[in-house]
Amino acid sequence: xxxxxxxxxxxxxxxxxxxxxxxxxxxxxxxxxxxxxxxxxxxxxxxxxxxxxxxxxxxxxxxxxxxxxxxxxxxxxxxxxxxxxxxxxxxxxxxxxxxxxxxxxxxxxxxxxxxxxxxxxxxxxxxxxxxxxxxxxxxxxxxxxxxxxxxxxxxxxxxxxxxxxxxxxxxxxxxxxxxxxxxxxxxxxxxxxxxxxxxxxxxxxxxxxxxxxxxxxxxxxxxx
Ligand SMILES: [Zn+2]
Ligand SMILES: [Zn+2]
Numbered sequence: 001x002x003x004x005x006x007x008x009x010x011x012x013x014x015x016x017x018x019x020x021x022x023x024x025x026x027x028x029x030x031x032x033x034x035x036x037x038x039x040x041x042x043x044x045x046x047x048x049x050x051x052x053x054x055x056x057x058x059x060x061x062x063x064x065x066x067x068x069x070x071x072x073x074x075x076x077x078x079x080x081x082x083x084x085x086x087x088x089x090x091x092x093x094x095x096x097x098x099x100x101x102x103x104x105x106x107x108x109x110x111x112x113x114x115x116x117x118x119x120x121x122x123x124x125x126x127x128x129x130x131x132x133x134x135x136x137x138x139x140x141x142x143x144x145x146x147x148x149x150x151x152x153x154x155x156x157x158x159x160x161x162x163x164x165x166x167x168x169x170x171x172x173x174x175x176x177x178x179x180x181x182x183x184x185x186x187x188x189x190x191x192x193x194x195x196x197x198x199x200x201x202x203x204x205x206x207x208x209x210x211x212x213x214x215x216x217x218x219x220x221x222x223x224x
Contacts, residue, residue, distance in 0.1 A: 008042045015049035020059040024080075028059040035063070038135035040073055040088045040147065047093045048077050053084050065133040066123070067112045071147040071155050074112060075133055083127060090147055090155075099124050140208040148206050156195060160211070162204040 012032055020028045035041025041063060048060055058079045067074040072089045076099055083099035087108070097103060102124035106117070114120040123130075136142050141150040146158035154161040157171060165175040177183060179197050180190060 002037075005037055005039070005042060008046055009036055012042065012045050012049055015046070016059070019049055019052050019057055021057045024059050027061065031060055031062070035135050039090060040075070041133065041135055043093050044075055044077060044086050044088055047086065047095065048084070051095075053095060053098075054082065056081075058082070063133040064127070064130045066130055068149060069112055070152055071143075072111070073133075073147070076127070076130060078127075085124075090145075099127065140211060143206040144211060150207055151205050153203050153205050156191070156198075160206065162210060164198065164201045164204050 009032060013029070016025075016028060016032075032042075032045055035045065044063060045060060052058060058081065060077045060079055062078040064076040064078060065073060066076055066085070072087060074096075075086045075088050077084045077086060085096035085099050085104075087094040087096055102121035104112075104114070104117070104120055109117060109120055114123075136144070136147065142148070143154055143158060143160050145160045146155035148154050148158070159169060159171050161170040162168070163170040163173050163175050165179065166173050168175075170176065176185065176194055180194055182190060185191055185194060
């Protein structure tokens with residue numbers, strides 16, 4: 001994971017040569033360094049510099065966090081001239097336009113718990129009240145693998161999720177097969193059935209004590 005991050009950082013710095021004014025280079029690089037071990041922060045910076053939202057010279061001065069739900073983060077990239085919305089998760093990134101427009105689809109408004117489009121717009125207008133996005137590696141309240149928050153459910157398939165039947169790691173024990181009466185899970189329909197069974201049993205939300213030491217060493221795949 002470390003190497004992957006170092007590579008990403010190098011890619012970002014290379015792309016920055018085209019968009020960052022020389023006078024601002026040091027500050028722009030400081031921000032990259034702040035997020036050098038944060039997957040989502042790096043994903044955002046990589047996207048910003050490889051596909052700049054605007055043609056002019058621009059650089060990210062700050063990243064703020066507007067909202068987060070089940071591992072999906074609504075982040076704001078703040079440049080000297082503009083504020084841009086990005087939807088970021090461990091699955092990828094989507095650009096959501098200028099924050100001044102304050103537009104999200106009704107599906108996303110629902111997902112993040114905003115009552116109305118006007119509510120969201122009002123929140124976007126008060127950018128100073130929006131907290132800075134802290135690098136995740138420093139934040140114990142976030143699952144290091146799927147980035148869900150404390151008290152929230154993991155993304156299904158997250159290696160940190162605890163099995164509610166045996167207390168082991170849900171993706172490594174055999175409980176899911178036993179519960180389904182199958183040797184393997186091959187179809188979407190079987191996966192949905194498993195989700196129903198898990199919910200009936202009661203899925204175990206993320207808590208910081210589940211944070212496995214080995215994840216800090218860098219790998220999510222492993223251990224029997
Ligand atoms: Zn997780
Ligand atoms: Zn189990």
